[in-house]
Amino acid sequence: DVKVTQSSRYLVKRTGEKVFLECVQDMDHENMFWYRQDPGLGLRLIYFSYDVKMKEKGDIPEGYSVSREKKERFSLILESASTNQTSMYLCASSTAGSYQPQHFGDGTRLSIL
Amino acid sequence: AQTVTQSQPEMSVQEAETVTLSCTYDTSESDYYLFWYKQPPSRQMILVIRQEAYKQQNATENRFSVNFQKAAKSFSLKISDSQLGDAAMYFCAYRSEGEHGNEKLTFGTGTRLTIIP
Numbered sequence: 445d446v447k448v449t450q451s452s453r454y455l456v457k458r459t460g461e462k463v464f465l466e467c468v469q470d471m472d473h474e475n476m477f478w479y480r481q482d483p484g485l486g487l488r489l490i491y492f493s494y495d496v497k498m499k500e501k502g503d504i505p506e507g508y509s510v511s512r513e514k515k516e517r518f519s520l521i522l523e524s525a526s527t528n529q530t531s532m533y534l535c536a537s538s539t540a541g542s543y544q545p546q547h548f549g550d551g552t553r554l555s556i557l
Numbered sequence: 558a559q560t561v562t563q564s565q566p567e568m569s570v571q572e573a574e575t576v577t578l579s580c581t582y583d584t585s586e587s588d589y590y591l592f593w594y595k596q597p598p599s600r601q602m603i604l605v606i607r608q609e610a611y612k613q614q615n616a617t618e619n620r621f622s623v624n625f626q627k628a629a630k631s632f633s634l635k636i637s638d639s640q641l642g643d644a645a646m647y648f649c650a651y652r653s654e655g656e657h658g659n660e661k662l663t664f665g666t667g668t669r670l671t672i673i674p
Contacts, residue, residue, distance in 0.1 A: 448601075484566075484666055486561075486648060486664035486666040486667055487650075489662065492661075536602075544604070545604075545662070548603070550599075550600070550601055551601075
């Protein structure tokens with residue numbers, strides 16, 4: 445069974461901390477995505493990557509960075525967490541020829557206190 | 558910029574009945590893709606159905622079908638014979654057809670569907 449695994453379902457951090465959200469997929473997919481989901485706003489793309497060490501900004505990249513050192517792993521980094529980054533974060537992946545997300549992780553509900 | 562509007566924040570339907578979720582979008586492009594995603598409570602989001610704008614025929618996937626009206630920029634999802642497992646948040650999404658670097662999906666705000674036993 446195909447899998448996109450996010451390291452934490454729930455995470456609580458403090459303002460100013462550097463936060464890492466990890467995502468691993470076992471499908472050998474080229475494309476990986478990080479979305480943020482907020483009530484009334486739907487899903488918004490933070491960053492995506494179409495290859496190792498490649499990244500593209502999405503709609504709301506401010507305050508975030510990403511890392512893709514290996515094909516299967518795509519990390520989202522909050523450089524200095526702020527309370528307005530409290531949200532649900534979804535990781536997704538897709539094959540090279542399919543740029544819409546095909547498989548999603550369970551999500552990480554992040555609270556910044 | 559493209560926008561996707563789901564005007565129904567919540568809907569409910571009796572089990573075994575048919576329900577239609579609405580979605581409209583705004584674009585100046587002629588070639589694009591439209592999607593419906595389903596996010597069950599506490600479960601992973603999954604792709605339900607996809608429509609290419611150049612295709613006149615409406616996409617269907619078992620009990621799920623779409624009514625794609627390109628001129629009206631409307632893309633509704635019909636769920637027939639509703640089942641308890643259909644309870645979820647449904648998101649409509651749009652993607653441009655274009656060269657690499659233009660793959661971003663634009664999502665609507667979602668419709669929460671409740672199935673009444």
